Amino acid sequence: MVEEENYLTKEKFEELAGELSYLKTTKRKEIAESLEYARSLGDLSENAEYHEAREMQAASEERIKQLEYILKNPKIVSHKKSDTVSMGSIVNIKKDGESEKYKYQVVGSEEANMQERKISHLSPLGEAMMGKKKGEEFTFETPNGKQRYTIISVE
Numbered sequence: 001m002v003e004e005e006n007y008l009t010k011e012k013f014e015e016l017a018g019e020l021s022y023l024k025t026t027k028r029k030e031i032a033e034s035l036e037y038a039r040s041l042g043d044l045s046e047n048a049e050y051h052e053a054r055e056m057q058a059a060s061e062e063r064i065k066q067l068e069y070i071l072k073n074p075k076i077v078s079h080k081k082s083d084t085v086s087m088g089s090i091v092n093i094k095k096d097g098e099s100e101k102y103k104y105q106v107v108g109s110e111e112a113n114m115q116e117r118k119i120s121h122l123s124p125l126g127e128a129m130m131g132k133k134k135g136e137e138f139t140f141e142t143p144n145g146k147q148r149y150t151i152i153s154v155e
Helices: 010-040 048-072 124-129
Strands: 006-008 074-076 090-095 101-107 118-120 137-142 145-154
Touching: 006 010, 006 048, 010 048, 010 074, 048 074, 101 124, 118 124, 124 137
Parallel strands: 006 074, 101 118
Antiparallel strands: 090 101, 090 145, 137 145
């Protein structure tokens, strides 16, 4: 398996570390108690509580593995003011032929969230913007064809 670099802000790292700690301590204990209770009900083959607790346990353990992988070797990014788009940059762009401007922050895959206007550096738009400067134009491929944008500002 190829190791992918996990870019995280310090805040996201702490959030994920907190989630991992919760899952390993509190959540594991809750699931163990649920399993113990379900076992006490008798026949496991037709015991819905037991099967539900087992599914919760599997999902929780999978998330623990995922978090451990992400937090194993993270690249903590702290954005430094620059005129070039990089991890952590807040970028204002404008689509050719439109007057509306769009503002995005370039983040790692784990933090990407379109509702918060945070896009992954690995997304088509994020990749196309990386390394560009104010005033530069760039294009990227979408399902509707190539899109052309101009970088208005980089914060």
